[in-house]
Amino acid sequence: MLNPLRSEQEAFRFLLYVLAVAVVIVGAVLLVRAL
Amino acid sequence: MESASVAHAEHHHGPPAANVSSRVEAQVLGMLLFIISEVMLFGAFFTAYFFIRVVADSGWFPLDDKELPKLVAGVNTAVLISSSFTMHWALEGARRGNRRAMQVGLLTTAMLGLTFLSVQINEYVHIGFAPSDNAQGTIFYGLTGLHGAHVFVGLTLLTFATTRAFRGHFTPKEHRGVEVPGIYWHFVDVMWIVVYSTVYLL
Numbered sequence: 001m002l003n004p005l006r007s008e009q010e011a012f013r014f015l016l017y018v019l020a021v022a023v024v025i026v027g028a029v030l031l032v033r034a035l
Numbered sequence: 036m037e038s039a040s041v042a043h044a045e046h047h048h049g050p051p052a053a054n055v056s057s058r059v060e061a062q063v064l065g066m067l068l069f070i071i072s073e074v075m076l077f078g079a080f081f082t083a084y085f086f087i088r089v090v091a092d093s094g095w096f097p098l099d100d101k102e103l104p105k106l107v108a109g110v111n112t113a114v115l116i117s118s119s120f121t122m123h124w125a126l127e128g129a130r131r132g133n134r135r136a137m138q139v140g141l142l143t144t145a146m147l148g149l150t151f152l153s154v155q156i157n158e159y160v161h162i163g164f165a166p167s168d169n170a171q172g173t174i175f176y177g178l179t180g181l182h183g184a185h186v187f188v189g190l191t192l193l194t195f196a197t198t199r200a201f202r203g204h205f206t207p208k209e210h211r212g213v214e215v216p217g218i219y220w221h222f223v224d225v226m227w228i229v230v231y232s233t234v235y236l237l
Contacts, residue, residue, distance in 0.1 A: 007214065007218075008217035009123075011217065015224055018225045018228055019116065019228055026236050
């Protein structure tokens with residue numbers, strides 16, 4: 001299981017996941033608002 | 036028989052010493068408690084933010100003809116995220132014994148962090164409203180300022196790490212002085228992604 005506190009590598013991977021999730025959520029919300 | 040008993044002693048899984056937890060290392064536990072307290076701190080500010088926007092329905096920017104600079108903040112977000120990549124590069128350099136990569140990576144990370152902070156201060160100067168103007172202004176400055184303070188702390192840690200890297204303090208086996216600021220720096224970036232998404236974009 002991913003633990004961002006265990007190492008910098010895992011923290012970096014966690015950051016990439018958060019970035020991907022944020023892009024999807026913001027994209028979806030902006031798309032719904034535009035419709 | 037004797038070698039078997041030595042091997043058994045080396046792989047002993049009995050109860051730990053009285054002052055040591057058998058489950059969590061002290062450093063990890065310390066970092067865990069710190070991050071939890073940080074999440075609660077940001078959570079308090081986000082609660083105020085969502086109260087204004089959702090519960091009180093007071094509206095958000097644009098407000099009184101004042102708009103948040105989404106584009107500039109977006110470029111600044113890219114600057115901060117790229118600093119996480121250079122931080123990761125520095126750590127990879129430290130792990131592989133590539134001293135030059137570690138030094139350049141740390142220095143670049145610090146420069147990018149400094150750029151982010153400078154742009155944010157410039158944003159405050161030109162944004163056209165003050166924290167005392169309204170509740171929205173208060174929470175905008177509160178959230179972005181709280182994050183900015185964390186960037187400042189991260190920059191301080193990076194300054195120590197960079198100085199030590201140039202003095203040849205780290206080895207492929209012992210580089211905790213880069214690892215811990217790295218974890219903290221990625222945490223600061225994660226928080227900014229959440230702040231930028233909610234405050235500026237949504």
